[in-house]
Amino acid sequence: MxxxxxxxxxxxxxxxxxxxxxxxxxxxxxxxxxxxxxxxxxxxxxxxxxxxxxxxxxxxxxxxxxxxxxxxxxxxxxxxxxxxxxxxxxxxxxxxxxxxxxxxxPILGPHGRKFTCLGCGKLFNPVGNCSVNELPTDAPGADMVRYDIAKMCFCPAPRKTKGRDDASCLAGWNQAQRKAGSPLWNQLGLERWKLFRQARADDW
CATH class of the missing domain: 1.10.10.10 (Winged helix-like DNA-binding domain superfamily/Winged helix DNA-binding domain)
Structure with missing residues (x-):
C-alpha cells in the first residue's frame, strides 16, 4: 500500500x-x-x-x-x-x-482492516465523522476540525426494539470504568487517541 x-x-x-x-x-x-x-x-x-x-x-x-x-x-x-x-x-x-x-x-490502518470494538470485542467498520468551526478565516479557531472518536472505537448503538433497550457498547465500557474507579470516556483527553489506535490495531 x-x-x-x-x-x-x-x-x-x-x-x-x-x-x-x-x-x-x-x-x-x-x-x-x-x-x-x-x-x-x-x-x-x-x-x-x-x-x-x-x-x-x-x-x-x-x-x-x-x-x-x-x-x-x-x-x-x-x-x-x-x-x-x-x-x-x-x-x-x-x-x-x-x-x-x-x-x-483518524485514518484506517495500512491494511484497511475492521476495527475491534473496545466494549464487546466484535469487529466493525468505524464511522467517519468530523465537524468544523466555520468561522471567518482570520478568527481564532477558524477551520478547526473535531471528531467524535467514540464512533470509531465502539460498535454503533443498537436499535431500540419492542420491550427491549440494549445498552450501547460505549455505555457498557463506561459502566466498567466506573466500577474500576477509572475515568469515563467523556473525562478522557488525549488518551482517547491511544484507545483509537488500540481499536484500529493496525499502525502505519
Missing part, C-alpha cells in the same frame, strides 16, 4: 490514498478526490475549481463543498493561495498538500 508520505510516489497517488483512508464525513473524502482532478498532479498546486462545479460533479450542494474545503484547510491538506472574485467568476485557488502529521489523523 502507498504511504501518503512516500515522496518517491506521484503526488496524485499519495493524495488519493490519504483521501481514501481518512475517517471523516464521506462528502469531504469525495470532494477531496474530485478537487485533485483540477490540481497539478505533480505537487497539488493550481487547484481552482469553482464550488458550483464541484457540487455539480459530486452531487453535493455548494454548502457541503464549502464545508469540505473548511475541513481540508483545518486538516492542513489545502492551503488557500488566493481568494476568487465572484463578479469576475473567479474561484479560490488552493494548493493541495499532505501534512507531516497525517498519521495522527
Amino acid at each position: 502507498i504511504r501518503p508520505d512516500d515522496e518517491e510516489k506521484p503526488f496524485i497517488a499519495r493524495w488519493n490514498m490519504l483521501a481514501r483512508i481518512l475517517l471523516v464525513e464521506s462528502s469531504v473524502k469525495h470532494i477531496a478526490r474530485a478537487a485533485m482532478d483540477y490540481a497539478d498532479f505533480d505537487d497539488g498546486s493550481n487547484c481552482r475549481p469553482s464550488n458550483e462545479r464541484l457540487a455539480r460533479e459530486t452531487g453535493y450542494n455548494e454548502r457541503t463543498v464549502r464545508f469540505a474545503w473548511s475541513a481540508l484547510r483545518g486538516l492542513g491538506m489545502a492551503e488557500r493561495v488566493s481568494r476568487g472574485t465572484s463578479y469576475l467568476r473567479q474561484a479560490d485557488e488552493y494548493w493541495l498538500q499532505i501534512p507531516e502529521h497525517w498519521a495522527n489523523f
Whole structure:
C-alpha cells in the first residue's frame, strides 16, 4: 500500500490514498478526490475549481463543498493561495498538500482492516465523522476540525426494539470504568487517541 508520505510516489497517488483512508464525513473524502482532478498532479498546486462545479460533479450542494474545503484547510491538506472574485467568476485557488502529521489523523490502518470494538470485542467498520468551526478565516479557531472518536472505537448503538433497550457498547465500557474507579470516556483527553489506535490495531 502507498504511504501518503512516500515522496518517491506521484503526488496524485499519495493524495488519493490519504483521501481514501481518512475517517471523516464521506462528502469531504469525495470532494477531496474530485478537487485533485483540477490540481497539478505533480505537487497539488493550481487547484481552482469553482464550488458550483464541484457540487455539480459530486452531487453535493455548494454548502457541503464549502464545508469540505473548511475541513481540508483545518486538516492542513489545502492551503488557500488566493481568494476568487465572484463578479469576475473567479474561484479560490488552493494548493493541495499532505501534512507531516497525517498519521495522527483518524485514518484506517495500512491494511484497511475492521476495527475491534473496545466494549464487546466484535469487529466493525468505524464511522467517519468530523465537524468544523466555520468561522471567518482570520478568527481564532477558524477551520478547526473535531471528531467524535467514540464512533470509531465502539460498535454503533443498537436499535431500540419492542420491550427491549440494549445498552450501547460505549455505555457498557463506561459502566466498567466506573466500577474500576477509572475515568469515563467523556473525562478522557488525549488518551482517547491511544484507545483509537488500540481499536484500529493496525499502525502505519
